[in-house]
Amino acid sequence: MDKLTKLIENLSKLAICFISLMTGILIGGVAQPIKSVAKQPIIIHTVDNAGGMMAGQITDKEIIEGRYTVTAGAYGKFLVTKEQYESLKVGDKIPDYLKKRGN
Structure with a gap:
């Protein structure tokens, strides 16, 4: 070369x-x-639904890092207790305790 x-x-x-x-x-x-x-970290927001009308149904249920959540149509995910999670089924109407203002 x-x-x-x-x-x-x-x-x-x-x-x-x-x-x-x-x-x-x-x-x-x-x-x-x-x-x-x-x-x-996961950020949990408190939603103020006071005076608003929520209609629809539960569209999904998930346990995320040990936290129980349900999805209510277009309203998003809600953090619920284990008892509330177990009592709800996909397709149920949105329960009254999700329509009230969070504490």
Whole structure:
């Protein structure tokens, strides 16, 4: 091989190493924010439904990290007690205690 061919080959190898190194650095920098997002606390909001009319039915039930929730149509998820969770079924009308103002 002549000197020019060797130079081009070595520069190509150097460029591939540089690109690989930069890709690794960029991927590592993106992974950290993703890990921190996953550890954010769950925020529970108290909803004030006083004076409002809620109509509809229970559309879903879930236990999320040991907390009992029910979904009431377009109104969203509600945190309920274990007894309330067990007494409700998907398709039931929204119970009165979910229509009142939270304490």
